Amino acid sequence: MWYTRRQQPVRIGLWYTANGFGIALGGLLGYAIGHIKGALPSWKYEFLIIGALCSAWGIIMFIMLPDSPVNAPLLTPRERRVAVERLRSNQTGVENKHxxxxxxxxxxxxxxxxxxxxxxxxHNAPNGGISNFGTIIIKGFGYSTLVTTLLQVPYGILIALLILSCVYLNNYFSTTTARQTRCWFILLYLLPNIAGTFGLRYIAQEHHLARLWCYYLTGSYNAAFVLILSLAVGNTAGHTKKVVTNAFLFLGYCVGNIAGPFFYKSEQSPTYTLGIWSMIFCHLVEFGIVLGFRGYLRGENGRRETMYGEQVETDATAFGDLTDWENRNFRYVY
Structure with missing residues (x-):
């Protein structure tokens, strides 16, 4: 509701870099908390401390975060009108409480x-596995528990850098070439992940440094997921329809994260052959799904151009809370 469709991937990317920095900061916090000598096990202190920080920030967000540009208290009435007016080209409307x-x-x-x-x-079945078993995989390289925790720091920083490079490169090429590039960059940023998982599968266990870098490469799926989020936001109009679509996306996100760890069998430690193969399989299937979806959206845009011609009278449809099926002026981004 706040950004144009061209701006959305970069803004979502900037928000999602917190995932990478959170992993990095979590590694440092985990290392520090691991040295606490108290009545509780160190992992319980980690849940208590980080849980308290999340809860406190949630309260701040509940109080401070504006609902929409229509009623943002930090903006003047004129600034609210400007904030809404700049979204006219989105053809997706603004928040509707009904x-x-x-x-x-x-x-x-x-x-x-x-x-x-x-x-x-x-996309998130591999995430469910690697996020839960990543530290165990690193520990299998021969590092201690605390060193393993510290080695998550560069992993988190790399994730943040990959996300930033993905969204800014996508923005640059889509702007300079005036072409649809989101699906291409999803596929591009899946390639390091696929390479890393093949490395974890086939590089010998004694090559610790090479396997560690293969593990780090698996972080690129985060950058691809940012553009998947932008596809969901940018290709659905009508507030209720958008809420339902986002719910399905995050339902899939949860299903994948639940399913992923089941492929990591304790008897296969530390190589986790089935788990690594599940990652490879999922990303190869994802390649085909993204290509198919891009073709579908491109075909839909062509069909709309044939049926309705160029976009006309966009003012009448910009803020009517019309769905993408209802709005003749809506065109998909891919």
Whole structure:
């Protein structure tokens, strides 16, 4: 609701870099908390301390975060109008507090909804495994528990850098070439992940440094996921429909994260052959899904151009809370 569709990938990327910095900071906090000598095990202190920080920040966000540009208290009435007016080209409207039943039904009929669910699950099954077993994999290289925790710091920083490079390169090429580049950059930033997982599978266990770098390469899936989020935000209009679509995406996200750890069998430690193969399989399948989805959206735009011609009278449709199916002026981004 705050940014144009061209700006959304960069803004989502800037927000999502906190995932990388959180992993880095978590590594440092984990190392410090690991030295606490108290009545509780160190992992319990970690949950208490980080949980308290998250809860406190949640309260601050609840109080301070504006609902929408229409009623943002930090903006003057004129600035609110400017903030809303600049979104006219999005053709996605702004927040609408009313639940519209027909938009729920339309979301359930829209193939894109199930694409985002499947993509959320396929993309995050590897995440569920590597995020839960990553430190165990590193420890299998021969490092102590505390050193393993510290080695998460460069992993988190690399994730943040990969996200920033992905969203800014996508923004640069989509602007300078006037072409649709999001799906291409999703695929590009899946390649290091695929290379890293193949390395974890086939590089011998004694080559600790090479395997460590292969593990670090698996962080690139975070950059690809940022653009997947931007696809969901940018390709769904109608507030209720957007809420339902996002719910399906994050339902898939949760399903993938739940399923991922089940591929890591304790008897396969420290190589986790099945777990690594599950990552390779998921990312190769994801390659095909993203290519298919790009072709689908491109075909939909072509069909709309044939049926409706160029966008006309965009002022009448910009803020009507119309869905992307209802709005003849809506064009998909891919």
């Amino acid at each position: 639940l519209k039943r027909y938009q729920v039904i339309e979301a359930l009929k829209d193939p894109k909804t199930y694409f985002f669910f499947i993509l959320g699950a396929i």
